[in-house]
Amino acid sequence: xxxxxxxxxxxxxxxxxxxxxxxxxxxxxxxxxxxxxxxxxxxxxxxxxxxxxxxxxxxxxxxxxxxxxxxxxxxxxxxxxxxxxxxxxxxxxxxxxxxxxxxxxxxxxxxx
Amino acid sequence: xxxxxxxxxxxxxxxxxxxxxxxxxxxxxxxxxxxxxxxxxxxxxxxxxxxxxxxxxxxxxxxxxxxxxxxxxxxxxxxxxxxxxxxxxxxxxxxxxxxxxxxxxxxxxxxxxxxx
Numbered sequence: 001x002x003x004x005x006x007x008x009x010x011x012x013x014x015x016x017x018x019x020x021x022x023x024x025x026x027x028x029x030x031x032x033x034x035x036x037x038x039x040x041x042x043x044x045x046x047x048x049x050x051x052x053x054x055x056x057x058x059x060x061x062x063x064x065x066x067x068x069x070x071x072x073x074x075x076x077x078x079x080x081x082x083x084x085x086x087x088x089x090x091x092x093x094x095x096x097x098x099x100x101x102x103x104x105x106x107x108x109x110x111x112x
Numbered sequence: 113x114x115x116x117x118x119x120x121x122x123x124x125x126x127x128x129x130x131x132x133x134x135x136x137x138x139x140x141x142x143x144x145x146x147x148x149x150x151x152x153x154x155x156x157x158x159x160x161x162x163x164x165x166x167x168x169x170x171x172x173x174x175x176x177x178x179x180x181x182x183x184x185x186x187x188x189x190x191x192x193x194x195x196x197x198x199x200x201x202x203x204x205x206x207x208x209x210x211x212x213x214x215x216x217x218x219x220x221x222x223x224x225x226x227x228x
Contacts, residue, residue: 033216033217035219040224041221041222042118042205042219042220042221042222043156043205043207043219044219045216045217045218045219048216088155088156098144098161098209099146099158099161100146100158100217101158102155102156103155104154104155105154105155107153
């Protein structure tokens with residue numbers, strides 16, 4: 001059974017600080033996604049990572065993928081309040097009809 | 113970028129009634145759409161995969177007769193919650209993949225269903 005585990009599940013941090021969210025998955029994947037969800041809203045696609053060593057950055061967020069370790073990270077640099085949200089990673093397999101399996105999400109609160 | 117439109121955004125209904133939720137891909141054709149449900153402060157749970165022109169594929173534990181999915185065209189999939197009960201209250205989200213740029217999934221805005 002495919003498992004996707006995120007940690008931490010809850011993260012409270014101060015503005016200006018750096019932190020990393022981790023996403024571990026149990027079997028070889030074809031692609032890995034990171035999403036953002038604001039309260040009461042749907043998902044916003046942040047990154048899609050396709051290959052080992054892939055790194056993508058947008059603004060204060062940077063995502064990386066290590067397929068050998070089955071690990072992806074989402075690094076937050078100099079956090080600001082606007083980054084407060086829940087972040088999900090999701091793993092997908094071609095052999096699984098394109099279905100994604102989601103992690104439990106990390107709720108990030110950035111305090112002034 | 114590709115847009116997925118989902119309606120309604122929220123619906124309140126009485127127990128025993130049926131509710132239909134629409135998911136449309138506005139500027140691309142989607143042969144496959146996915147339906148999820150999400151309980152408060154939880155992750156997304158895949159309910160079913162909707163395939164244009166064929167029967168939907170349901171995940172284990174999802175009642176086919178309760179959650180009817182129809183994907184009649186390349187731009188529209190519908191989810192009907194039949195004989196809704198309070199335990200069906202949830203946030204329902206659809207997603208679709210642009211066949212041209214298949215890397216990303218695009219999500220609808222979600223439907224908050226409350227069954228009284």
